[in-house]
Amino acid sequence: MKEVVMKSDLVPDVYEGGFEVWECTIDLLNYLHVHNDVVKSSSSVLDLGCGSGLLGICAKQMVPEGRVHFQDYNKEVISNFTVKNYHKNCGGHQSHHVEFLAGDWSRLSGKFSKYDLILSAETIYCIKSQEKVLRVLQDHLTDDGVAYFASKRHYFGVGGGLIDFQNLVQSSASLKCEVVWSCETGLFRDILKVSRC
Numbered sequence: 001m002k003e004v005v006m007k008s009d010l011v012p013d014v015y016e017g018g019f020e021v022w023e024c025t026i027d028l029l030n031y032l033h034v035h036n037d038v039v040k041s042s043s044s045v046l047d048l049g050c051g052s053g054l055l056g057i058c059a060k061q062m063v064p065e066g067r068v069h070f071q072d073y074n075k076e077v078i079s080n081f082t083v084k085n086y087h088k089n090c091g092g093h094q095s096h097h098v099e100f101l102a103g104d105w106s107r108l109s110g111k112f113s114k115y116d117l118i119l120s121a122e123t124i125y126c127i128k129s130q131e132k133v134l135r136v137l138q139d140h141l142t143d144d145g146v147a148y149f150a151s152k153r154h155y156f157g158v159g160g161g162l163i164d165f166q167n168l169v170q171s172s173a174s175l176k177c178e179v180v181w182s183c184e185t186g187l188f189r190d191i192l193k194v195s196r197c
């Protein structure tokens, strides 16, 4: 694992990039600081594909009594990065409302609960995984829950991106979505809000 991380940003199905802080995480953090009612009105939050865990940490800091679950593909990322960041930043907050989960989205259904806010950055870069993300939303958003995805519009050379995911969500009978923030300099990036129809 150490060798894989040193050699590459991301190796599909082996290491999914969790040891870096990717730029769309910063976009979503900035968005949540401006629109802090999004977090303040939520009592159960999932940081999906968390890596550093900054989104879940932000939620815990804004609502210390809230429940926050952190999920990453790699258990090494969870134990060596997410948990350490969490304790550095939220050490004083109650941790019995906090859980850390590792594994592929397709195998986590039994471990996730229902969330009224799902936060996720740089997780929809792969077309084949987008179906798994959609399933997580369908199964684990509460009836009036919302999810926010911060993503590049296209991931050149990888295949996925926000446009493809937006189309996938719109083709589902139970979910709707809208772009709530965009940046059109450099690599185009957006934030997509998803909720139930």
Ligand SMILES: C[S@@+](CC[C@H](N)C(=O)[O-])C[C@H]1O[C@@H](n2cnc3c(N)ncnc32)[C@H](O)[C@@H]1O
Binding pocket: 016, 017, 018, 019, 020, 021, 022, 023, 024, 025, 048, 049, 050, 051, 052, 071, 072, 073, 074, 103, 104, 105, 106, 120, 121, 122, 123, 129, 132
């Ligand atoms: C590029 S990293 C982004 C990490 C972090 N959200 C950020 O923006 O800094 C993509 C993350 O998506 C998650 N991921 C990707 N594919 C996954 C899969 N099939 N199952 C579970 N998690 C996956 C991994 O946890 C990985 O850390």
